[in-house]
Amino acid sequence: MSSERDEIQVVSAAPRDFWQLREAMVSRKDQLPKRLAQVAAYAMANPDDVAFGTAASIAVKAEVQPSTLVRFAQAFGYQGFSDLQEVFQDRLRDRTSSYSERLRALDTHTGGNAKTAALFAGFCDGIERSAEALRERVPVERIDAAVMLLAQAETIYLVGQRRSYPVSSYLSYAFGKLGVKSVLVGSPQGTDPETLGFAGPRDAAIAVSFTPYASAALAYTRQVAEQNVPLVVITDSPFSPLITKDCVWFEVVEADFEGFRLLSATMALAMTLAVAVADARRA
Amino acid sequence: MSSERDEIQVVSAAPRDFWQLREAMVSRKDQLPKRLAQVAAYAMANPDDVAFGTAASIAVKAEVQPSTLVRFAQAFGYQGFSDLQEVFQDRLRDRTSSYSERLRALDTHTGGNAKTAALFAGFCDGIERSAEALRERVPVERIDAAVMLLAQAETIYLVGQRRSYPVSSYLSYAFGKLGVKSVLVGSPQGTDPETLGFAGPRDAAIAVSFTPYASAALAYTRQVAEQNVPLVVITDSPFSPLITKDCVWFEVVEADFEGFRLLSATMALAMTLAVAVADARRA
DNA sequence: GAATTCATGGAATGAATATTTCAAATCGCG
DNA sequence: CGCGATTTGAAATATTCATTCCATGAATTC
Numbered sequence: 150m151s152s153e154r155d156e157i158q159v160v161s162a163a164p165r166d167f168w169q170l171r172e173a174m175v176s177r178k179d180q181l182p183k184r185l186a187q188v189a190a191y192a193m194a195n196p197d198d199v200a201f202g203t204a205a206s207i208a209v210k211a212e213v214q215p216s217t218l219v220r221f222a223q224a225f226g227y228q229g230f231s232d233l234q235e236v237f238q239d240r241l242r243d244r245t246s247s248y249s250e251r252l253r254a255l256d257t258h259t260g261g262n263a264k265t266a267a268l269f270a271g272f273c274d275g276i277e278r279s280a281e282a283l284r285e286r287v288p289v290e291r292i293d294a295a296v297m298l299l300a301q302a303e304t305i306y307l308v309g310q311r312r313s314y315p316v317s318s319y320l321s322y323a324f325g326k327l328g329v330k331s332v333l334v335g336s337p338q339g340t341d342p343e344t345l346g347f348a349g350p351r352d353a354a355i356a357v358s359f360t361p362y363a364s365a366a367l368a369y370t371r372q373v374a375e376q377n378v379p380l381v382v383i384t385d386s387p388f389s390p391l392i393t394k395d396c397v398w399f400e401v402v403e404a405d406f407e408g409f410r411l412l413s414a415t416m417a418l419a420m421t422l423a424v425a426v427a428d429a430r431r432a
Numbered sequence: 433m434s435s436e437r438d439e440i441q442v443v444s445a446a447p448r449d450f451w452q453l454r455e456a457m458v459s460r461k462d463q464l465p466k467r468l469a470q471v472a473a474y475a476m477a478n479p480d481d482v483a484f485g486t487a488a489s490i491a492v493k494a495e496v497q498p499s500t501l502v503r504f505a506q507a508f509g510y511q512g513f514s515d516l517q518e519v520f521q522d523r524l525r526d527r528t529s530s531y532s533e534r535l536r537a538l539d540t541h542t543g544g545n546a547k548t549a550a551l552f553a554g555f556c557d558g559i560e561r562s563a564e565a566l567r568e569r570v571p572v573e574r575i576d577a578a579v580m581l582l583a584q585a586e587t588i589y590l591v592g593q594r595r596s597y598p599v600s601s602y603l604s605y606a607f608g609k610l611g612v613k614s615v616l617v618g619s620p621q622g623t624d625p626e627t628l629g630f631a632g633p634r635d636a637a638i639a640v641s642f643t644p645y646a647s648a649a650l651a652y653t654r655q656v657a658e659q660n661v662p663l664v665v666i667t668d669s670p671f672s673p674l675i676t677k678d679c680v681w682f683e684v685v686e687a688d689f690e691g692f693r694l695l696s697a698t699m700a701l702a703m704t705l706a707v708a709v710a711d712a713r714r715a
Numbered sequence: 716g717a718a719t720t721c722a723t724g725g726a727a728t729g730a731a732t733a734t735t736t737c738a739a740a741t742c743g744c745g
Numbered sequence: 746c747g748c749g750a751t752t753t754g755a756a757a758t759a760t761t762c763a764t765t766c767c768a769t770g771a772a773t774t775c
Contacts, residue, residue, distance in 0.1 A: 215763070216724075219764060264711070322598075388469065409609075416699075486731080488733090499755080
């Protein structure tokens with residue numbers, strides 16, 4: 150063993166972050182053997198292909214042997230090609246996961262300060278991604294449909310438990326300010342089913358709920374549907390159990406971070422509805 | 433061959449585009465068997481995992497058998513799971529496609545009421561501007577200071593009225609989930625001053641309030657300060673009357689649109705605090 | 716210019732993976 | 746309640762894939 154002490158010991162540090170790897174590749178590109186340099190060039194030019202392809206398919210496109218890919222990965226300290234490929238995949242993967250990984254890394258390496266920074270940055274990014282997703286997934290026509298439905302309602306019932314409660318309560322605040330009659334269902338008192346009992350076809354309801362769905366929210370929504378109350382649902386999947394046959398539903402994908410979702414996109418949608426409804430009533 | 437003409441010929445139409453596939457999944461979700469629906473829901477919620485994972489790893493996460501994934505793919509006209517997976521990968525591949533998709537989406541989106549569209553766009557933009565402002569104005573060191581203060585507290589009192597109430601209530605939810613003892617002050621019952629009376633120097637409080645400051649929030653905050661309770665303030669101006677001499681305060685500028693503020697930046701800051709505090713306690 | 720190290724191509728190997736198959740379970744319908 | 750059809754779970758199978766190995770070729774050094 151001791152006779153092998155001067156073998157490859159440098160292996161230890163293989164960059165887990167794509168940008169670190171990129172830097173390593175750039176800095177070493179002149180010392181790299183011909184074929185390995187070829188691989189590096191291809192990987193930099195087509196990182197997406199590296200992320201998804203198989204060793205064989207990439208080898209063909211980069212015009213090298215599959216074994217060269219393995220050697221390349223090992224030259225950078227990875228165990229094999231698959232190991233290196235992960236780095237390329239993480240680059241594309243949902244950012245949240247890469248963030249929580251970064252957090253875990255920070256946890257062991259540095260003090261709490263850096264961790265807070267990463268946490269904060271993660272939430273800031275989360276906001277922006279939520280905004281992007283919101284724009285992509287919510288069709289304006291459907292907002293119009295919901296507004297029409299809500300504008301005709303006598304009273305708007307707001308259903309939202311647990312995580313969704315802040316949204317409902319903000320809606321309640323907004324409707325109040327806008328002069329739209331609304332009732333917040335989900336108060337700490339237990340009279341909610343009775344309150345909801347007054348709702349009828351001439352009213353409307355907005356239910357907000359995300360996985361894991363609070364059982365109460367589900368029950369209330371069903372009750373509302375059975376009473377033929379026009380319904381608007383804000384949830385996180387088209388497969389949500391809250392969605393009934395003729396409700397107007399919205400899918401809102403909130404960036405999930407450390408198990409907590411910022412409600413920014415949901416809030417934005419809710420506010421859009423509130424303001425648009427008030428506006429429609431004025432006309 | 434002709435003897436097999438009446439077998440499954442419907443295979444022809446398998447969507448090669450992610451969004452088409454998505455639509456197909458949504459429209460067929462009610463006719464799908466239980467496990468296939470389960471796969472559909474998982475795929476919609478975690479498209480990235482589907483893109484990168486293996487049939488086995490996805491099956492575990494979606495809590496089905498690998499074979500079910502194959503069946504699912506075939507049910508939508510694909511040859512097998514790998515064939516379907518390509519669609520999920522292409523979504524992540526070159527961003528250009530996702531950009532053009534987004535443009536196409538915008539096209540169809542603008543079909544509705546122009547005013548609604550403007551409103552919606554305004555709120556979406558608002559989110560992003562809030563995120564930007566948040567990053568700029570909040571120094572990480574101060575977050576650390578607040579976290580330190582809160583991590584030592586026995587009980588964390590949460591003060592937030594009216595517009596800020598959703599933030600406080602979400603904090604209450606988050607702290608509850610994270611196992612941090614907290615009390616939400618601002619319940620519909622009028623016992624708040626008494627509740628706050630229990631707070632002392634060994635506790636801490638988070639007050640959230642924006643202009644126009646709810647008088648109750650102001651009063652509560654003063655009361656808390658007088659009882660020498662360490663205080664963290666989230667507000668919208670360095671001149672806010674809530675800020676006391678030795679509290680840790682944050683200025684959060686929410687984009688204002690049509691007189692309504694989305695609470696996205698405030699939520700993000702609040703969540704950062706909550707998660708960081710829970711983390712600090714673990715250590 | 717010979718010897719040694721290093722890089723490379725190509726095939727063999729063994730592990731991991733998608734897919735198929737079949738029996739059991741569940742559901743719908745008479 | 747019982748029959749057939751559909752759905753589901755679990756294991757068997759066949760494929761694909763990453764990796765290793767070894768012989769050959771190129772480059773470097775003495």
